[in-house]
Amino acid sequence: xPTPLTPGPLAGRLFxxxxxxxxxxxRATMWNARRPxxxxxxxxxxxxxxxxxxxxxLARARALRIGVRSGGHSWSANHVRDGGLLLDVSRLAxxxxxxxxxRATxGPGVAGHDLAGRLVRRGLFFPAGHCIGVKLGxxxxxxxxxxxxxxxxxxxxxxxxxxxxxxxxxxxxxxADDHADLYWAARGAGAGFFGVVVRYHLRLYPxxxxxxxxxxxxxxxxxxxxxxxxxxxGHDVPASVELQxxxxxxxxxxxxxxxxxxxxxxxxxxxxxxxLRLLRDAPxxxxxxxxxxxxxxxxxxxxxxxxxxxxxxxxVDNMWTRASMDALWPGLRRIADTLPSAPSHALWLNWAPPPxxxxxxxxSMEDDYYLALYAVWRDAADDATHAAWPVERxxxxxxxxxxxxxxxxxxxxxxxxxxSDDHLARLDAIRAVRDPDGxxxxxxxxxxxxxxxxxxxxxxxxxxxx
Numbered sequence: 001x002p003t004p005l006t007p008g009p010l011a012g013r014l015f016x017x018x019x020x021x022x023x024x025x026x027r028a029t030m031w032n033a034r035r036p037x038x039x040x041x042x043x044x045x046x047x048x049x050x051x052x053x054x055x056x057x058l059a060r061a062r063a064l065r066i067g068v069r070s071g072g073h074s075w076s077a078n079h080v081r082d083g084g085l086l087l088d089v090s091r092l093a094x095x096x097x098x099x100x101x102x103r104a105t106x107g108p109g110v111a112g113h114d115l116a117g118r119l120v121r122r123g124l125f126f127p128a129g130h131c132i133g134v135k136l137g138x139x140x141x142x143x144x145x146x147x148x149x150x151x152x153x154x155x156x157x158x159x160x161x162x163x164x165x166x167x168x169x170x171x172x173x174x175x176a177d178d179h180a181d182l183y184w185a186a187r188g189a190g191a192g193f194f195g196v197v198v199r200y201h202l203r204l205y206p207x208x209x210x211x212x213x214x215x216x217x218x219x220x221x222x223x224x225x226x227x228x229x230x231x232x233x234g235h236d237v238p239a240s241v242e243l244q245x246x247x248x249x250x251x252x253x254x255x256x257x258x259x260x261x262x263x264x265x266x267x268x269x270x271x272x273x274x275x276l277r278l279l280r281d282a283p284x285x286x287x288x289x290x291x292x293x294x295x296x297x298x299x300x301x302x303x304x305x306x307x308x309x310x311x312x313x314x315x316v317d318n319m320w321t322r323a324s325m326d327a328l329w330p331g332l333r334r335i336a337d338t339l340p341s342a343p344s345h346a347l348w349l350n351w352a353p354p355p356x357x358x359x360x361x362x363x364s365m366e367d368d369y370y371l372a373l374y375a376v377w378r379d380a381a382d383d384a385t386h387a388a389w390p391v392e393r394x395x396x397x398x399x400x401x402x403x404x405x406x407x408x409x410x411x412x413x414x415x416x417x418x419x420s421d422d423h424l425a426r427l428d429a430i431r432a433v434r435d436p437d438g439x440x441x442x443x444x445x446x447x448x449x450x451x452x453x454x455x456x457x458x459x460x461x462x463x464x465x466x
Contacts, residue, residue, distance in 0.1 A: 010054050012047040012091070029069045029088055030077045031133070034313035034383065038077075040067065040086035047091050049163070049171065049198045056196060057169035059085045060439060067441045068196050070108040070137020072129075073308075075316040076412055078191040078444050089137060092198055099124060102204040103160070108137025108197055112146065113301050120297060125207045125265075127155045130304050140200055142190035142406035143363045147297065148265040151239040152205060153356060156187035156363050161201035167194060167435040175201075181430050188363025188419060189427055190406035192443040194435035208240075208265040210272040212295045214279045217288035220256035223247060223336045224329060225283045227348065230260070231325040234350045234368050238275040240266045243350040246307070247335070250342035252288055258336075263300060264292070307343050307374070313383065315375040317390035318408040319401035319416070320351075320367035331397040335373065338393070340386050343376045362427055364420040365403040372408045412444035 015022040017039055025043045027035060041064060044055040059066050067079035071090030080086060092107035095115060099122050106115060112128030115136070119126055127146040129139050139146075144155025152158065161175040164182055174182040186193055218226050230245055237243045244261045251257025262279060266272035276292045321328065335346050349370040373390035391414050394401075403417040404410075411418070419427070431442075 010044065010046075010051050010058075012051040013045040015043045015045075017041055025088075026080070026086070029080060029086060031073045031310075032075055032077060032314045033311050033378075034315070034380075034387070036077055036080060038080045038082045040081060041083050042085045043088065044085060045088045045091065049092070049165070052087065052089060052092075052165045052196050052198050053169055053171055055085065055087050056165050056167070056439075059087075060167070060169060060437075065441055066196075066439055068137070068191075068193075070135040071111075072133065072135040072138045073131065074138060074191075075314050075408065076410060076444065078409075078412075078441075081441055084441070087196060089196065089198065090135065094199075097122065097124070097204075099204075102206075104202045104204055106136050106200050106202060108135060108200070110136045112136060112139060113298075116147070116297055119204065120207055123207045125205045126158065126202060127152045129155075130301075131308055132301050132305050136200055137197060138191065139407070141186060141188075141193050141197065142409075143188055143365075145405065145407060147263065147300075148208065148240070148242075150237075150242060150351065150353070151265065154363060154366070156361060157356070158203040158205075159187055159200055160203050162186050162197050163199035163201075165196040165198060167437070167439040171198070182434065184360070185362050185427055185430050185434075187361035188423070190409070190418070190443065191441075192427070192446075194431045194440040209268045210264070210266040210294065211297060211300075212264055212272055212293050213290075213300060214260075214262040214264070214276045214292045215252065215288065215290040216260040216279060216282055216286040217252040218258050218260075218283065218286050220247060220249075220251075220258055220336060220339075222283065223258045224333065226258050226260065227329070227332060228325050229281075229283055230348065230350055231328075231369065233278060233281075235352045237278060237350050237352065239354065240264055240271070240275045241278070243278070245348040246345050247339060247348075248307070248342050248345040249339055256339075257287070260286075261303075269294070307345055307376075309343060309376070312343070312376050312378055313380065313386070315387040315390050315410075316372065316408045317394040317410040317414060318370065318372035318404050319394055319397060320365060320370055320403045320405065321397075321400050322368040322402060323400040327400055328397070331393065331400070332371075334396065335393050338389060340375050340377065340389055343374075344386070344389070345374055345376075347372045347374070362419055362423050364423045365405065365418055367402045370405065371397070372405075374408075409443075411446065415445040418443075 065084035069079040090109040093109035
Protein backbone atom coordinates (compact mmCIF):
# COMPACT_ATOMS: atom_id res chain seq x y z
CA UNK A 1 0.00 0.00 0.00
CA PRO A 2 1.43 3.46 -0.93
CA THR A 3 2.59 5.67 1.90
CA PRO A 4 -0.27 8.04 2.87
CA LEU A 5 0.21 11.62 1.77
CA THR A 6 -0.64 14.64 3.89
CA PRO A 7 -2.74 17.40 2.34
CA GLY A 8 -0.20 20.16 2.96
CA PRO A 9 -1.68 23.45 1.76
CA LEU A 10 -4.75 21.81 0.23
CA ALA A 11 -8.12 23.20 1.29
CA GLY A 12 -9.93 20.44 -0.61
CA ARG A 13 -10.05 16.82 0.44
CA LEU A 14 -7.31 14.27 -0.20
CA PHE A 15 -7.83 10.50 -0.09
CA UNK A 16 -5.00 7.98 -0.17
CA UNK A 17 -5.83 4.46 -1.22
CA UNK A 18 -7.01 2.61 1.86
CA UNK A 19 -8.47 5.69 3.52
CA UNK A 20 -12.06 5.80 4.65
CA UNK A 21 -13.95 7.55 1.86
CA UNK A 22 -11.42 6.66 -0.86
CA UNK A 23 -13.66 4.24 -2.74
CA UNK A 24 -16.67 6.55 -2.59
CA UNK A 25 -14.49 9.38 -3.95
CA UNK A 26 -13.16 7.11 -6.74
CA ARG A 27 -16.61 5.92 -7.76
CA ALA A 28 -17.95 9.47 -7.72
CA THR A 29 -15.51 10.45 -10.46
CA MET A 30 -17.25 8.12 -12.96
CA TRP A 31 -20.66 8.73 -14.54
CA ASN A 32 -20.65 5.34 -16.27
CA ALA A 33 -21.92 2.70 -13.84
CA ARG A 34 -19.55 0.24 -15.53
CA ARG A 35 -16.59 1.39 -13.45
CA PRO A 36 -13.14 0.04 -14.32
CA UNK A 37 -10.92 -1.73 -11.78
CA UNK A 38 -8.28 1.00 -11.85
CA UNK A 39 -7.13 2.59 -8.61
CA UNK A 40 -5.17 5.84 -8.26
CA UNK A 41 -2.82 6.10 -5.28
CA UNK A 42 -4.30 9.48 -4.34
CA UNK A 43 -7.52 11.37 -5.13
CA UNK A 44 -7.64 15.14 -4.62
CA UNK A 45 -11.00 16.94 -4.64
CA UNK A 46 -9.89 20.49 -5.45
CA UNK A 47 -12.04 23.34 -4.18
CA UNK A 48 -10.29 26.18 -5.99
CA UNK A 49 -7.35 27.10 -8.21
CA UNK A 50 -4.97 27.15 -5.24
CA UNK A 51 -5.82 23.50 -4.59
CA UNK A 52 -5.05 22.61 -8.21
CA UNK A 53 -1.63 24.26 -7.99
CA UNK A 54 -0.93 22.51 -4.68
CA UNK A 55 -2.01 19.12 -6.07
CA UNK A 56 0.16 19.38 -9.18
CA UNK A 57 3.16 20.40 -7.07
CA LEU A 58 2.44 17.53 -4.71
CA ALA A 59 2.36 15.10 -7.64
CA ARG A 60 5.63 16.53 -8.92
CA ALA A 61 7.32 16.21 -5.52
CA ARG A 62 6.19 12.57 -5.15
CA ALA A 63 6.75 11.59 -8.81
CA LEU A 64 3.06 10.80 -9.34
CA ARG A 65 1.39 10.89 -12.72
CA ILE A 66 -1.82 12.91 -12.95
CA GLY A 67 -5.28 12.21 -14.36
CA VAL A 68 -7.82 15.04 -14.43
CA ARG A 69 -11.59 14.78 -14.05
CA SER A 70 -14.02 17.68 -14.58
CA GLY A 71 -17.22 15.78 -13.90
CA GLY A 72 -18.78 14.93 -17.25
CA HIS A 73 -19.67 11.60 -18.81
CA SER A 74 -16.32 10.20 -20.06
CA TRP A 75 -17.60 6.76 -21.03
CA SER A 76 -14.08 5.27 -20.91
CA ALA A 77 -13.06 6.97 -17.62
CA ASN A 78 -9.72 7.86 -19.19
CA HIS A 79 -8.89 9.91 -16.08
CA VAL A 80 -8.98 6.90 -13.72
CA ARG A 81 -5.66 5.05 -13.87
CA ASP A 82 -3.77 2.62 -11.68
CA GLY A 83 -1.40 4.56 -9.46
CA GLY A 84 -0.68 8.26 -9.54
CA LEU A 85 -2.94 11.14 -8.55
CA LEU A 86 -6.51 11.69 -9.72
CA LEU A 87 -7.32 15.40 -9.62
CA ASP A 88 -11.05 16.12 -9.44
CA VAL A 89 -11.75 19.71 -10.54
CA SER A 90 -15.53 19.36 -10.76
CA ARG A 91 -15.99 21.83 -7.90
CA LEU A 92 -14.42 24.65 -9.93
CA ALA A 93 -17.78 25.80 -11.25
CA UNK A 94 -17.74 29.59 -11.20
CA UNK A 95 -19.34 31.50 -14.11
CA UNK A 96 -19.18 35.15 -15.15
CA UNK A 97 -21.10 36.58 -18.12
CA UNK A 98 -20.41 39.90 -19.84
CA UNK A 99 -23.47 40.21 -22.06
CA UNK A 100 -22.35 43.49 -23.65
CA UNK A 101 -18.99 42.08 -24.72
CA UNK A 102 -20.44 38.62 -25.50
CA ARG A 103 -17.84 36.96 -23.33
CA ALA A 104 -18.02 34.51 -20.44
CA THR A 105 -15.61 32.76 -18.12
CA UNK A 106 -16.39 29.33 -16.70
CA GLY A 107 -14.64 26.76 -14.56
CA PRO A 108 -14.14 23.20 -15.85
CA GLY A 109 -16.87 21.89 -13.53
CA VAL A 110 -19.61 24.04 -15.09
CA ALA A 111 -22.33 21.95 -16.71
CA GLY A 112 -22.97 22.92 -20.31
CA HIS A 113 -26.74 22.77 -19.92
CA ASP A 114 -26.52 25.12 -16.94
CA LEU A 115 -24.43 27.63 -18.90
CA ALA A 116 -26.82 27.34 -21.86
CA GLY A 117 -29.81 28.07 -19.62
CA ARG A 118 -28.17 31.16 -18.12
CA LEU A 119 -27.28 32.47 -21.56
CA VAL A 120 -30.67 31.90 -23.17
CA ARG A 121 -32.28 34.04 -20.49
CA ARG A 122 -29.93 36.87 -21.53
CA GLY A 123 -30.48 36.46 -25.25
CA LEU A 124 -27.14 34.72 -25.72
CA PHE A 125 -25.94 31.33 -26.90
CA PHE A 126 -22.97 28.96 -26.71
CA PRO A 127 -22.67 25.57 -28.47
CA ALA A 128 -22.88 23.50 -25.26
CA GLY A 129 -23.06 19.72 -25.30
CA HIS A 130 -26.26 17.85 -26.09
CA CYS A 131 -26.51 15.93 -22.81
CA ILE A 132 -27.48 17.17 -19.38
CA GLY A 133 -24.52 16.92 -17.04
CA VAL A 134 -21.68 17.25 -19.56
CA LYS A 135 -19.10 19.55 -17.94
CA LEU A 136 -17.09 22.09 -19.89
CA GLY A 137 -13.66 20.76 -18.85
CA UNK A 138 -13.42 17.62 -20.95
CA UNK A 139 -16.02 18.81 -23.46
CA UNK A 140 -13.97 21.81 -24.61
CA UNK A 141 -10.64 19.98 -24.53
CA UNK A 142 -11.82 17.28 -26.93
CA UNK A 143 -13.52 19.63 -29.38
CA UNK A 144 -17.09 20.06 -28.26
CA UNK A 145 -19.81 18.88 -30.66
CA UNK A 146 -22.91 20.59 -29.32
CA UNK A 147 -26.07 22.46 -30.20
CA UNK A 148 -25.70 24.43 -33.44
CA UNK A 149 -22.08 23.35 -33.86
CA UNK A 150 -22.53 22.83 -37.59
CA UNK A 151 -23.00 26.61 -37.87
CA UNK A 152 -20.78 27.85 -35.05
CA UNK A 153 -18.13 25.13 -35.22
CA UNK A 154 -17.12 22.77 -32.44
CA UNK A 155 -17.13 24.64 -29.14
CA UNK A 156 -13.34 24.74 -28.88
CA UNK A 157 -13.44 27.25 -31.77
CA UNK A 158 -15.13 29.65 -29.34
CA UNK A 159 -12.48 29.37 -26.62
CA UNK A 160 -10.54 32.66 -26.67
CA UNK A 161 -8.33 31.92 -23.68
CA UNK A 162 -7.58 29.47 -20.89
CA UNK A 163 -6.10 29.65 -17.40
CA UNK A 164 -3.86 26.60 -17.08
CA UNK A 165 -1.81 25.02 -14.31
CA UNK A 166 1.24 23.58 -16.05
CA UNK A 167 3.21 20.45 -15.24
CA UNK A 168 5.57 22.66 -13.20
CA UNK A 169 2.68 23.80 -11.02
CA UNK A 170 2.59 27.31 -12.44
CA UNK A 171 -0.67 29.15 -13.21
CA UNK A 172 -0.56 30.83 -16.64
CA UNK A 173 -3.03 32.40 -19.03
CA UNK A 174 -2.93 30.92 -22.53
CA UNK A 175 -4.26 32.72 -25.60
CA ALA A 176 -3.22 33.57 -29.14
CA ASP A 177 -0.79 36.09 -27.64
CA ASP A 178 0.45 34.34 -24.48
CA HIS A 179 1.62 30.75 -24.11
CA ALA A 180 0.24 30.18 -27.58
CA ASP A 181 1.53 26.59 -27.67
CA LEU A 182 -0.73 25.64 -24.74
CA TYR A 183 -3.63 27.54 -26.32
CA TRP A 184 -3.13 25.60 -29.55
CA ALA A 185 -2.84 22.23 -27.82
CA ALA A 186 -5.70 22.58 -25.33
CA ARG A 187 -8.29 23.02 -28.07
CA GLY A 188 -8.44 19.46 -29.36
CA ALA A 189 -6.02 17.39 -27.27
CA GLY A 190 -8.80 15.97 -25.11
CA ALA A 191 -7.78 13.76 -22.21
CA GLY A 192 -4.21 13.79 -23.51
CA PHE A 193 -3.71 17.45 -22.57
CA PHE A 194 -0.61 18.04 -20.42
CA GLY A 195 -1.96 20.63 -18.00
CA VAL A 196 -5.03 21.45 -15.91
CA VAL A 197 -7.45 24.03 -17.29
CA VAL A 198 -8.97 25.87 -14.34
CA ARG A 199 -10.90 28.51 -16.27
CA TYR A 200 -12.16 28.96 -19.83
CA HIS A 201 -12.67 32.31 -21.54
CA LEU A 202 -15.48 31.95 -24.08
CA ARG A 203 -16.89 33.83 -27.06
CA LEU A 204 -20.69 34.04 -26.97
CA TYR A 205 -23.27 34.47 -29.74
CA PRO A 206 -26.75 35.96 -30.10
CA UNK A 207 -29.48 33.49 -29.22
CA UNK A 208 -31.05 32.13 -32.44
CA UNK A 209 -34.49 33.66 -32.95
CA UNK A 210 -36.04 30.25 -33.67
CA UNK A 211 -35.10 27.01 -31.92
CA UNK A 212 -37.02 23.82 -32.53
CA UNK A 213 -36.96 20.49 -34.32
CA UNK A 214 -38.53 18.22 -36.87
CA UNK A 215 -39.07 14.50 -36.31
CA UNK A 216 -39.81 11.50 -38.52
CA UNK A 217 -40.04 7.89 -37.37
CA UNK A 218 -39.83 4.75 -39.52
CA UNK A 219 -39.90 1.03 -38.74
CA UNK A 220 -36.39 -0.32 -38.28
CA UNK A 221 -36.74 -2.58 -41.31
CA UNK A 222 -36.71 0.60 -43.47
CA UNK A 223 -33.26 1.61 -42.18
CA UNK A 224 -31.52 1.19 -45.54
CA UNK A 225 -34.02 3.43 -47.33
CA UNK A 226 -33.74 6.16 -44.70
CA UNK A 227 -29.95 5.99 -44.39
CA UNK A 228 -29.48 6.16 -48.16
CA UNK A 229 -31.65 9.28 -48.28
CA UNK A 230 -29.70 10.94 -45.46
CA UNK A 231 -26.36 10.06 -47.04
CA UNK A 232 -27.44 11.42 -50.42
CA UNK A 233 -28.41 14.85 -49.05
CA GLY A 234 -25.40 15.14 -46.74
CA HIS A 235 -23.88 18.26 -48.29
CA ASP A 236 -27.26 19.92 -48.86
CA VAL A 237 -28.35 20.09 -45.22
CA PRO A 238 -28.41 23.76 -44.10
CA ALA A 239 -25.81 24.59 -41.45
CA SER A 240 -28.66 25.54 -39.09
CA VAL A 241 -29.90 21.91 -39.03
CA GLU A 242 -28.41 18.93 -37.20
CA LEU A 243 -29.76 15.95 -39.14
CA GLN A 244 -29.54 12.91 -36.88
CA UNK A 245 -30.73 9.36 -37.42
CA UNK A 246 -31.13 7.09 -34.43
CA UNK A 247 -31.65 3.32 -34.68
CA UNK A 248 -33.07 1.70 -31.54
CA UNK A 249 -35.18 -1.22 -30.39
CA UNK A 250 -37.46 1.33 -28.72
CA UNK A 251 -37.79 4.47 -30.82
CA UNK A 252 -40.13 7.44 -30.76
CA UNK A 253 -43.21 5.22 -30.93
CA UNK A 254 -41.91 2.63 -28.47
CA UNK A 255 -40.96 0.01 -31.06
CA UNK A 256 -37.90 -0.84 -33.23
CA UNK A 257 -37.37 2.31 -35.28
CA UNK A 258 -35.05 4.56 -37.15
CA UNK A 259 -35.92 8.08 -36.03
CA UNK A 260 -34.93 11.22 -37.91
CA UNK A 261 -34.39 14.03 -35.41
CA UNK A 262 -33.60 17.45 -36.88
CA UNK A 263 -32.88 20.26 -34.40
CA UNK A 264 -32.85 23.68 -36.08
CA UNK A 265 -31.35 27.01 -34.97
CA UNK A 266 -32.56 29.70 -37.35
CA UNK A 267 -32.94 33.48 -37.70
CA UNK A 268 -36.74 33.25 -37.42
CA UNK A 269 -39.71 30.91 -37.68
CA UNK A 270 -39.94 31.27 -41.47
CA UNK A 271 -36.24 30.45 -41.78
CA UNK A 272 -36.71 27.38 -39.56
CA UNK A 273 -39.57 26.10 -41.76
CA UNK A 274 -37.46 26.77 -44.86
CA UNK A 275 -34.39 25.00 -43.53
CA LEU A 276 -36.41 21.92 -42.59
CA ARG A 277 -37.96 21.56 -46.05
CA LEU A 278 -35.54 18.68 -46.60
CA LEU A 279 -37.81 16.52 -44.42
CA ARG A 280 -40.51 16.80 -47.10
CA ASP A 281 -38.29 14.79 -49.44
CA ALA A 282 -37.61 12.04 -46.90
CA PRO A 283 -38.87 8.52 -47.64
CA UNK A 284 -42.68 8.48 -47.72
CA UNK A 285 -45.15 7.13 -45.18
CA UNK A 286 -43.28 7.56 -41.88
CA UNK A 287 -45.08 6.19 -38.85
CA UNK A 288 -44.73 9.62 -37.24
CA UNK A 289 -44.18 13.03 -38.81
CA UNK A 290 -43.54 16.36 -37.05
CA UNK A 291 -42.39 18.74 -39.80
CA UNK A 292 -41.37 21.49 -37.38
CA UNK A 293 -42.24 22.59 -33.89
CA UNK A 294 -40.65 25.37 -31.81
CA UNK A 295 -39.15 24.02 -28.60
CA UNK A 296 -37.05 25.43 -25.77
CA UNK A 297 -33.55 24.07 -25.46
CA UNK A 298 -34.51 22.61 -22.08
CA UNK A 299 -37.08 20.36 -23.78
CA UNK A 300 -34.55 19.13 -26.32
CA UNK A 301 -32.11 18.35 -23.51
CA UNK A 302 -34.76 16.21 -21.83
CA UNK A 303 -35.52 14.42 -25.11
CA UNK A 304 -31.84 13.57 -25.61
CA UNK A 305 -31.46 12.20 -22.09
CA UNK A 306 -34.16 9.62 -22.82
CA UNK A 307 -31.35 7.70 -24.52
CA UNK A 308 -28.68 8.30 -21.84
CA UNK A 309 -30.16 7.35 -18.46
CA UNK A 310 -28.09 7.64 -15.30
CA UNK A 311 -26.81 4.66 -13.31
CA UNK A 312 -26.56 2.50 -16.40
CA UNK A 313 -23.57 0.67 -17.84
CA UNK A 314 -22.17 2.04 -21.11
CA UNK A 315 -19.82 0.91 -23.86
CA VAL A 316 -19.29 3.37 -26.71
CA ASP A 317 -17.30 3.65 -29.94
CA ASN A 318 -17.44 5.87 -33.02
CA MET A 319 -16.05 6.85 -36.40
CA TRP A 320 -15.91 9.64 -38.95
CA THR A 321 -16.35 8.62 -42.57
CA ARG A 322 -16.83 9.90 -46.10
CA ALA A 323 -17.39 6.45 -47.64
CA SER A 324 -20.22 5.73 -50.06
CA MET A 325 -23.43 4.20 -48.79
CA ASP A 326 -22.82 1.16 -50.98
CA ALA A 327 -19.61 0.55 -49.04
CA LEU A 328 -21.13 1.39 -45.65
CA TRP A 329 -24.45 -0.40 -45.87
CA PRO A 330 -23.28 -3.99 -45.13
CA GLY A 331 -21.77 -2.80 -41.86
CA LEU A 332 -24.76 -0.62 -41.04
CA ARG A 333 -27.11 -3.53 -41.71
CA ARG A 334 -25.05 -5.63 -39.32
CA ILE A 335 -25.42 -2.88 -36.70
CA ALA A 336 -29.19 -2.79 -37.15
CA ASP A 337 -29.47 -6.59 -37.04
CA THR A 338 -27.42 -6.88 -33.84
CA LEU A 339 -28.76 -3.88 -31.89
CA PRO A 340 -28.92 -4.71 -28.19
CA SER A 341 -32.06 -3.89 -26.25
CA ALA A 342 -32.97 -0.24 -25.64
CA PRO A 343 -31.76 2.23 -24.60
CA SER A 344 -28.80 0.99 -26.67
CA HIS A 345 -28.74 2.75 -30.02
CA ALA A 346 -26.78 3.74 -33.11
CA LEU A 347 -26.46 7.40 -34.02
CA TRP A 348 -25.83 8.65 -37.55
CA LEU A 349 -25.12 12.37 -38.00
CA ASN A 350 -24.85 14.29 -41.27
CA TRP A 351 -21.97 16.66 -40.51
CA ALA A 352 -20.35 17.83 -43.77
CA PRO A 353 -18.23 20.51 -42.07
CA PRO A 354 -17.48 23.77 -43.88
CA PRO A 355 -13.82 24.62 -44.43
CA UNK A 356 -12.24 25.62 -41.14
CA UNK A 357 -8.85 27.05 -40.20
CA UNK A 358 -7.77 23.81 -38.54
CA UNK A 359 -4.15 24.90 -38.26
CA UNK A 360 -5.09 27.31 -35.46
CA UNK A 361 -5.67 24.51 -32.95
CA UNK A 362 -4.97 20.85 -32.32
CA UNK A 363 -8.56 19.95 -33.22
CA SER A 364 -8.42 18.60 -36.76
CA MET A 365 -10.74 15.61 -37.09
CA GLU A 366 -14.23 15.85 -38.61
CA ASP A 367 -15.77 14.54 -41.79
CA ASP A 368 -18.95 14.23 -43.82
CA TYR A 369 -20.70 11.66 -41.62
CA TYR A 370 -20.46 10.59 -38.00
CA LEU A 371 -21.46 7.18 -36.66
CA ALA A 372 -21.51 6.34 -32.94
CA LEU A 373 -22.69 3.20 -31.17
CA TYR A 374 -23.92 3.23 -27.58
CA ALA A 375 -24.52 -0.02 -25.72
CA VAL A 376 -26.55 0.79 -22.59
CA TRP A 377 -27.59 -1.79 -19.98
CA ARG A 378 -28.11 -2.28 -16.24
CA ASP A 379 -27.02 -5.79 -15.25
CA ALA A 380 -23.29 -6.50 -14.84
CA ALA A 381 -24.02 -10.06 -15.95
CA ASP A 382 -24.59 -8.66 -19.46
CA ASP A 383 -21.20 -6.94 -19.64
CA ALA A 384 -19.54 -9.42 -21.99
CA THR A 385 -22.18 -9.33 -24.73
CA HIS A 386 -23.11 -5.65 -24.52
CA ALA A 387 -19.60 -4.22 -24.14
CA ALA A 388 -18.38 -6.15 -27.19
CA TRP A 389 -21.07 -4.82 -29.55
CA PRO A 390 -19.73 -1.29 -30.24
CA VAL A 391 -16.09 -2.26 -30.64
CA GLU A 392 -16.80 -5.31 -32.81
CA ARG A 393 -19.06 -3.37 -35.17
CA UNK A 394 -16.54 -0.50 -35.41
CA UNK A 395 -13.69 -2.87 -36.13
CA UNK A 396 -15.71 -4.24 -39.04
CA UNK A 397 -16.16 -0.71 -40.42
CA UNK A 398 -12.65 0.53 -39.58
CA UNK A 399 -11.37 0.38 -43.19
CA UNK A 400 -14.02 2.98 -44.11
CA UNK A 401 -13.22 5.35 -41.22
CA UNK A 402 -11.13 8.51 -41.46
CA UNK A 403 -10.86 8.79 -37.67
CA UNK A 404 -12.83 9.07 -34.46
CA UNK A 405 -14.23 11.78 -32.19
CA UNK A 406 -12.69 12.06 -28.72
CA UNK A 407 -16.07 12.67 -27.05
CA UNK A 408 -17.06 9.04 -27.67
CA UNK A 409 -13.59 7.52 -27.74
CA UNK A 410 -12.79 3.90 -26.96
CA UNK A 411 -9.04 4.22 -27.43
CA UNK A 412 -8.16 1.80 -24.65
CA UNK A 413 -9.83 -1.04 -26.56
CA UNK A 414 -9.59 0.18 -30.14
CA UNK A 415 -6.90 2.76 -30.94
CA UNK A 416 -7.98 5.10 -33.75
CA UNK A 417 -6.89 8.34 -35.37
CA UNK A 418 -8.34 11.31 -33.43
CA UNK A 419 -6.39 14.26 -34.83
CA SER A 420 -4.46 14.66 -38.09
CA ASP A 421 -1.03 13.08 -38.22
CA ASP A 422 0.83 16.40 -38.35
CA HIS A 423 -1.18 17.77 -35.42
CA LEU A 424 -0.44 14.64 -33.39
CA ALA A 425 3.28 15.06 -34.06
CA ARG A 426 3.04 18.67 -32.96
CA LEU A 427 1.16 17.70 -29.80
CA ASP A 428 3.92 15.24 -28.97
CA ALA A 429 6.55 17.92 -29.52
CA ILE A 430 4.77 20.46 -27.30
CA ARG A 431 4.33 17.80 -24.62
CA ALA A 432 8.08 17.09 -24.72
CA VAL A 433 8.71 20.76 -23.88
CA ARG A 434 5.84 21.40 -21.47
CA ASP A 435 5.75 18.04 -19.69
CA PRO A 436 9.18 16.42 -20.23
CA ASP A 437 8.76 14.08 -17.25
CA GLY A 438 5.39 12.76 -18.47
CA UNK A 439 3.59 14.09 -15.41
CA UNK A 440 0.16 13.90 -17.11
CA UNK A 441 -1.32 10.67 -18.40
CA UNK A 442 -1.69 10.48 -22.20
CA UNK A 443 -4.64 9.00 -24.02
CA UNK A 444 -5.34 5.38 -23.19
CA UNK A 445 -4.00 3.03 -25.80
CA UNK A 446 -1.14 5.39 -26.67
CA UNK A 447 1.90 5.68 -24.38
CA UNK A 448 3.65 8.99 -23.90
CA UNK A 449 6.57 9.26 -26.38
CA UNK A 450 9.94 8.99 -24.67
CA UNK A 451 10.93 12.59 -23.86
CA UNK A 452 14.46 12.22 -25.25
CA UNK A 453 13.10 11.00 -28.60
CA UNK A 454 10.88 14.04 -29.05
CA UNK A 455 13.21 16.78 -27.79
CA UNK A 456 15.48 17.30 -30.85
CA UNK A 457 12.65 18.69 -32.99
CA UNK A 458 10.50 19.98 -30.17
CA UNK A 459 11.47 23.63 -30.29
CA UNK A 460 10.64 23.92 -33.97
CA UNK A 461 7.53 21.74 -33.93
CA UNK A 462 6.08 23.33 -30.83
CA UNK A 463 6.31 26.85 -32.18
CA UNK A 464 2.95 28.34 -33.15
CA UNK A 465 2.89 28.67 -36.89
CA UNK A 466 0.84 31.29 -38.73
